[in-house]
């Protein structure tokens with residue numbers, strides 16, 4: 001059975017063959033009008049040319065594409081060989097200048113088919129050339145045979161040298177392809193190792209800074225030191241978030257991202273997460289409101305916290321001072337819906353569908369915020385892996401609503 005890629009190749013070859021046959025016949029018919037010095041039976045040649053064109057149209061256009069493939073191509077080559085034998089016979093026999101036409105189906109078979117079929121076709125060609133030499137004894141038997149030997153030799157030479165060259169080039173191509181694939185694999189492995197290293201080696205010192213900061217905050221420190229330490233705390237938080245994003249991405253890509261599944265109240269997780277972000281909102285003079293009904297969902301509570309935190313964090317980042325952010329939870333059918341609405345900078349309509357792709361950021365020049373453009377991509381992966389969906393509605397300059405759904409626990 002041929003693969004569909006293999007079949008596509010032969011469908012393409014048929015089209016090329018059809019155009020080529022047409023061109024060969026048109027130019028051939030023009031050239032035999034020249035004073036070539038050999039007797040050519042033109043009516044027979046015209047009939048063969050018309051027959052070949054008719055055959056080519058029926059063969060390529062009327063036979064359904066599902067029959068396209070190596071066998072159909074090979075049968076065509078054999079039929080072509082007989083059409084060429086007739087042309088040779090009526091255009092000078094053993095002395096015909098048109099014997100070179102035998103090269104075409106032989107080379108086609110040599111590069112597109114197996115060795116067995118190539119050998120069979122070149123032997124068939126040799127038999128026809130030999131037959132032509134023996135048939136035309138009147139022209140001088142020994143010179144006919146010598147000419148036939150020369151032609152058979154040239155057919156074998158061109159066919160098998162062509163096949164050899166083609167296979168060599170194909171092999172080199174495959175090797176080159178393999179080297180490229182190996183290189184990509186190696187780069188990916190390095191990337192994974194690098195991210196693994198970051199996650200293991202950096203998380204420890206970051207956690208240590210955080211713990212030490214907590215201790216320092218308990219000390220009796222002056223206002224200035226408090227302010228400085230707060231900045232250090234914020235930056236440590238940001239650094240941790242960015243490292244977490246990189247770790248998540250590497251786990252998503254390597255297929256090692258693990259999710260737990262439990263039943264919990266979405267409202268409680270949302271409330272806790274929002275509480276922890278209140279301070280950043282207050283600092284920007286933003287109102288951060290949360291209302292909504294309790295909804296027991298089946299999901300991974302830590303990952304849900306991560307998603308909510310990302311969405312609220314974005315709302316804070318992309319809303320100007322004195323703005324308002326509202327988070328809400330409600331039930332719809334067998335789904336729990338969480339949404340966060342802001343009256344921030346909004347998102348241009350034409351890029352809304354790209355927001356959830358990897359490394360996508362809107363570079364406006366006016367608002368330059370830190371980030372890798374990974375947060376929403378990770379949110380989408382996490383929500384979808386927990387059986388939900390995530391989407392955005394937004395108006396540029398007016399604000400955005402990011403929403404995600406999760407299956408309610410009763411559904412499980």
Ligand code: ADP
Nearest residue numbers: 314315318346361362371372373374375376400
């Ligand atoms: P980043 O780390 O850049 O914030 P995200 O994947 O979280 O990455 O967000 C991708 C882009 O989507 C952001 O760069 C920003 O342009 C846009 N975006 C996300 N949330 C909002 C929002 N609430 N309001 C306006 N634009 C947003």
